[in-house]
Amino acid sequence: MEETVVLIEVEKLNYTYASSEKEKVHALKDVSLNIRQGEFVALVGSSGSGKSTFVRHLNGLIKADSGDIRFQGESIYQKKYPISKLRQKVGLVFQYPEHQLFSRSVLADVAFGPRNMGDSKEEAENKAKAALEKVGIGEELFEGSPYELSGGQMRRVAIAGILAMEPEVLVLDEPTAGLDPYVRNQLLNLLKKMQKSGVTILLVSHSMEEVANYADRVVVFNSGRICMDGSPEEVFADKEKIRKAGLEMPQVMEALWQLKEQGIPVHEFTCNEKTAICQIVDIIKKKEA
Numbered sequence: 001m002e003e004t005v006v007l008i009e010v011e012k013l014n015y016t017y018a019s020s021e022k023e024k025v026h027a028l029k030d031v032s033l034n035i036r037q038g039e040f041v042a043l044v045g046s047s048g049s050g051k052s053t054f055v056r057h058l059n060g061l062i063k064a065d066s067g068d069i070r071f072q073g074e075s076i077y078q079k080k081y082p083i084s085k086l087r088q089k090v091g092l093v094f095q096y097p098e099h100q101l102f103s104r105s106v107l108a109d110v111a112f113g114p115r116n117m118g119d120s121k122e123e124a125e126n127k128a129k130a131a132l133e134k135v136g137i138g139e140e141l142f143e144g145s146p147y148e149l150s151g152g153q154m155r156r157v158a159i160a161g162i163l164a165m166e167p168e169v170l171v172l173d174e175p176t177a178g179l180d181p182y183v184r185n186q187l188l189n190l191l192k193k194m195q196k197s198g199v200t201i202l203l204v205s206h207s208m209e210e211v212a213n214y215a216d217r218v219v220v221f222n223s224g225r226i227c228m229d230g231s232p233e234e235v236f237a238d239k240e241k242i243r244k245a246g247l248e249m250p251q252v253m254e255a256l257w258q259l260k261e262q263g264i265p266v267h268e269f270t271c272n273e274k275t276a277i278c279q280i281v282d283i284i285k286k287k288e289a
């Protein structure tokens with residue numbers, strides 16, 4: 001078996017928001033997690049379970065009260081750790097990233113990151129063009145204002161701004177929220193393609209369908225702790241725990257569970273929509289025969 005390299009090691013992370021002395025929110029409680037190179041990890045959990053707080057730690061945007069994060073073996077909390085370099089390597093796409101577009105033109109906006117990293121204007125623009133091509137933004141839009149684009153196009157331009165920095169890890173906080181199904185699938189397919197080219201993907205998502213179809217590994221947050229971690233099949237096999245975490249099952253899995261609960265034998269609890277539907281069709285055919 002191919003050996004996989006652990007890229008990010010998170011150890012016993014604790015983080016508390018203190019809006020006032022009275023109101024303290026212990027958002028992360030002893031969270032430990034290893035991310036291996038080339039994985040596609042989905043982070044799920046009900047609203048307020050700590051997902052966004054967790055991912056903001058990964059590029060040093062917020063600092064834990066206690067615990068450690070090691071990137072490629074080195075603690076990002078050690079003195080003089082180059083946080084700006086970490087931010088190039090770990091690209092973080094926020095919720096509604098389009099709110100952070102600011103430049104006069106689409107191309108200038110996407111080129112901003114590489115330019116800021118020290119690339120020449122030409123190098124930065126070449127990286128920006130390549131990133132825009134990846135997200136499906138045509139050349140005819142390069143010189144236009146980012147504010148004149150549709151919501152879905154703005155989102156893709158904002159994501160291109162992160163891709164242009166050629167990160168090793170791409171962390172996306174609900175990138176598909178509010179996108180139409182076509183653009184959403186395009187974006188998810190792009191992430192899968194990037195994973196194949198070696199980029200590690202961490203995706204925060206509320207869509208169990210998305211998670212079941214695209215991720216290799218699912219990490220479930222509940223009240224600031226990780227309560228489940230495994231392949232989609234492993235995680236969604238524990239219906240009770242999923243419910244306790246305030247989550248729904250992916251629809252195909254739910255259908256298979258309902259058949260099982262009615263005493264109908266189910267061979268394989270799979271998240272793969274095609275395989276699950278084939279099984280259901282087989283069961284119906286057998287019943288009709």
Ligand SMILES: Nc1ncnc2c1ncn2[C@@H]1O[C@H](COP(=O)(O)OP(=O)(O)OP(=O)(O)O)[C@@H](O)[C@H]1O
Pocket residue numbers: 017018019025027045046047048049050051052053054
């Ligand atoms: N800036 C803040 N000040 C105070 N409390 C906060 C702040 N941001 C988040 N919290 C609290 O920290 C906890 C974790 O929030 P977080 O945003 O990480 O959850 P989440 O799982 O990403 O939720 P969602 O799915 O709704 O985005 C929640 O109780 C939330 O209310």
